[in-house]
Amino acid sequence: MENTYESFISSYIGDKVGITDDFLGLALSGSLKKNLxxxxxxxxxxxxxxxxxxxxxxxxxxSDVIHWLDPENEDEVEQYFFQVMDHFVEHLNRTCYxxxxxxxxxxxxxxxxxxxxxxxxxFRSDDSRKYSMIMYLNEDWKKEDGGELCIYHSDGExxxxxxxxxxxxxxxxxxxxxxxxxxxxxxxxxxxLKTL
Ligand code: OGA
Ligand code: NI
Numbered sequence: 001m002e003n004t005y006e007s008f009i010s011s012y013i014g015d016k017v018g019i020t021d022d023f024l025g026l027a028l029s030g031s032l033k034k035n036l037x038x039x040x041x042x043x044x045x046x047x048x049x050x051x052x053x054x055x056x057x058x059x060x061x062x063s064d065v066i067h068w069l070d071p072e073n074e075d076e077v078e079q080y081f082f083q084v085m086d087h088f089v090e091h092l093n094r095t096c097y098x099x100x101x102x103x104x105x106x107x108x109x110x111x112x113x114x115x116x117x118x119x120x121x122x123f124r125s126d127d128s129r130k131y132s133m134i135m136y137l138n139e140d141w142k143k144e145d146g147g148e149l150c151i152y153h154s155d156g157e158x159x160x161x162x163x164x165x166x167x168x169x170x171x172x173x174x175x176x177x178x179x180x181x182x183x184x185x186x187x188x189x190x191x192x193l194k195t196l
Contacts, residue, residue: 005091008169017151017158018169024084024135029165031077033137036107036187039067045109063114064179066106069189081105081189089193098193100130105191110147114186116179118152121172121192129172129192136162137187147182151175162186 004022012018024032039045045065071082085103092098110116121132134149141147141163148159149168152175159180160168170177172192179186 001087002091005088005095008167009092009096012169016153016170016175017160018167019160020167021163021165023088023167024081024165026165028077028080028084029135029137032081032107032135032189033187035075035077036067036109036137039107040065040109045107048106060117061119062116062179064108064110064116066108066190069105069107069191085191092193098130099195100193102128102194102196103191104194105133105189108188108190110179110182110186112183112185113181115181118150118176118178120174120176127173128194128196130195131169131193132172133167133169133191133193134162135167135189137164137189138162138184139164141184145182145184145186146180147184147186148180149177150180151177162188 004020008018008020008023011020036045045067047059048062048064048066069078069081071078073079085105089100089103093100122129141161143161148161151158151160151170160166
């Protein structure tokens with residue numbers, strides 16, 4: 001795992017966006033996806049707000065639906081997910097002095113036709129979100145399915161296809177990004193490593 005972390009972190013340092021295909025492992029991705037589909041079938045995925053404290057359900061800005069993971073939840077899959085994240089945060093703090101002491105993650109579903117317009121992940125009134133992480137849960141994603149994560153760098157755009165098992169990592173205060181319209185349901189775990 002340390003090798004995966006090292007190449008993940010060095011791609012972040014080199015390109016401002018860390019990408020790895022090897023972070024959660026296929027078994028854990030598959031189980032998280034099953035959980036997500038179950039939550040969806042029980043109507044437990046809800047619209048998210050776009051501003052701090054303010055839930056404005058602005059569907060013109062983002063049209064995904066979410067459900068927060070809760071570390072207190074006894075679900076074995078989520079427990080294992082949090083163990084993986086604890087391990088990664090410990091590695092990051094030890095090797096990069098990042099000072100992460102909190103995190104938050106949600107299941108995310110972008111129904112067909114949905115998107116998230118260009119934004120930054122840090123709120124103006126709260127800078128606790130330090131790093132954004134997205135872990136995709138979509139098997140056999142094709143170019144015509146759309147739904148790329150488009151990251152705006154000073155020298156151009158980077159489009160990332162939301163392929164199963166891929167994890168993306170970038171600084172929340174720095175890179176504006178957007179989720180392009182998806183033509184198929186698009187699933188992920190999305191979260192933030194924080195300093196409180
Ligand atoms: C977000 C976000 C990107 C993605 O939830 O803030 O930008 O690829 N997600 O899902
Ligand atoms: Ni974002």
